[in-house]
Amino acid sequence: MQSLWEDSLKEFRMLSTSGILGYGFPEESLKAGLARKPHVIGVDGGSVDPGPHYLGSGKPFCSPQAIQRDLRLMLNAAIDAGATLVIGSCGGAGGAPHLEFVANLVRDIAREDGLSFKLALVHAEQSAEQILEHLANGRVNALSGRPDLNRDTITEAVRIVGMMGPEPIARALEAGAQVVLAGRSSDPAPWAACAMHAGFPPAPSWYAGKMLECGATPAIPKGHDCILVTVREDEVECEPTNPARRCTPLSIANHSLHENASPIHHLEPGGMLDTSDCSFDPISDRAVVVRGMAWEPRDYTVKLEAVERAGYRAFTVCGTRDPMLIDIIDQFLETVKENTASKSGDLGISSGDYSLSIRVYGVNGVMGEREPRRNDTGHELGFLVDVVAADQDTANAVLALARTQMLHTDFDGRLCREGNMAFPFSPSDQEAGPVYRFSMHHTVRLDDPCEMFPVDYEMVG
Structure with a gap:
């Protein structure tokens, strides 16, 4: 036509x-x-x-x-x-x-x-060689808040695109x-x-x-x-x-x-x-x-976007409505992290081999430390327990230990002698595979x- x-x-x-x-x-x-x-x-x-x-x-x-x-x-x-x-x-x-x-x-x-x-x-999509050439010619600049681009960041990128x-x-x-x-x-x-x-x-x-x-x-x-x-x-x-x-x-x-x-x-x-x-x-x-x-x-100028591999992820989701646990949740979670580090050490996994975060929905799950209403705690809390490590096996192992600590760590006033948490899924632990992070937000002239x-x-x- x-x-x-x-x-x-x-x-x-x-x-x-x-x-x-x-x-x-x-x-x-x-x-x-x-x-x-x-x-x-x-x-x-x-x-x-x-x-x-x-x-x-x-x-x-x-x-x-x-x-x-x-x-x-x-x-x-x-x-x-x-x-x-x-x-x-x-x-x-x-x-x-x-x-x-x-x-x-x-x-x-x-x-x-x-x-x-x-x-x-x-x-x-751009090759690392192309971006290295632009860098050498002084044509690359960092966007606000980003560090200057260097050779390692370019060569370690999994994929680079120009906008x-x-x-x-x-x-x-x-x-x-x-x-x-x-x-x-x-x-x-x-x-x-x-x-x-x-x-x-x-x-x-x-x-x-x-x-x-x-x-x-x-x-x-x-x-x-x-x-x-x-x-x-x-x-x-x-x-x-x-x-x-x-x-x-x-x-x-x-x-x-x-x-x-x-x-x-x-x-x-x-x-x-x-x-x-x-x-x-x-x-x-x-x-x-x-x-x-x-x-x-x-x-x-065009914007460069790139990512590099940050590790491998495993996570689990659980929740509680125990009012005694909710009243001391910050202290409880610190104990969970300490116990997980100790148990991981028994497996030869040091605290530097992984990152463990526990996001609390009902307290600060959306805004984290910037949440202005930290005292408005509800009658139930949800937890996203997230582990990132250099390989999947390590992430899985640390997550399993953290999940066990969430479930069985004792606390003052505890009446229930069984598990602290309700898990919506079986299996509770999920592999998320490779984790990436942005490594370039720069421009090239x-x-x-x-x-x-x-x-x-x-x-x-």
Whole structure:
């Protein structure tokens, strides 16, 4: 089918299906969006929000079944409508295995459904050698609060990705790709790439990306659903496609604040989106138009994200409603830790060979030591007993000792001569496998925005 991009474009319509590929969306919302003839259908595929595990393990954080369901609907819709399909941060973390995972799903769907198109894969995974070269050339800087990058951190990283801007994606569009799958990217970048490639200025293009990156989150009630954003020369119009949702000036302004250190200055590769002069005007009871955004070009930098292995984890969950134990819980847990250290020593495991944490839900399980209401203890407490060690066997052994101490450690006033804790599962102890931690939150300065992000092309079908 002929591409919608060949029209004379006074406005550019982009349809985002959800906040993350695999979160799901109503099929009727997609159909309603297609009736508006979008030039682009897309979704953000990932985030660092779920933590470092997915980048380290190479696994997606949404289920393959859910990702495949969303992909099938979106891919068929885009090909049937002659629209472009764009997905950023594929597979969750945007590394090489994540990108290939999504690409294989796309190939499978195309084969099963008889679809044909040009596919572009934009790679974001970086080799240690590449980053070492950038470091040697003085192009790497630490983000606020991070230590300077060094050779050991680079060589010990399990996986490194660069967060691409719009230029590598625009390069794929220029080459005629109808389906563009990108590795790790700035959340708004795929949308900004499409709008700027269509000839629209950076300011509304980037602002549109901010609205599209989380699906219908800028609408009320919030939900994983579709939103249509129309870009014009000096404005952006936002409207959810589900009639049960609506955009208001407050909901749009509220969403424009999220995930930024500044409420009005949004740093992106190659510049800053300034929203300080934005106006938010309703044009119906469900749609809002935004004007006044500005783009300030800056030196081109991209963020580096990396993880290193921190050990192996084992954990257990238990709870108590013994009021006498709850009254002395801090003292009790210190005794548990001391006894665990002593018993571990009998096995030849020193206290430096593992870390043991006991998170107490009902006291400070969410905020830890920053919890301001430490005296508001409930009638029952839940415990997450967590051990990380250099190998799985050590983690399992220490956890077993800690679980026994939670269950049987004595305390003053104790009436029950059996176990102190209720365990909801059997087996009580769970292996969580490798544990990762973020090791890079740095930026690298580039002369060419595409130099770290090669593009592969193939004809599918």
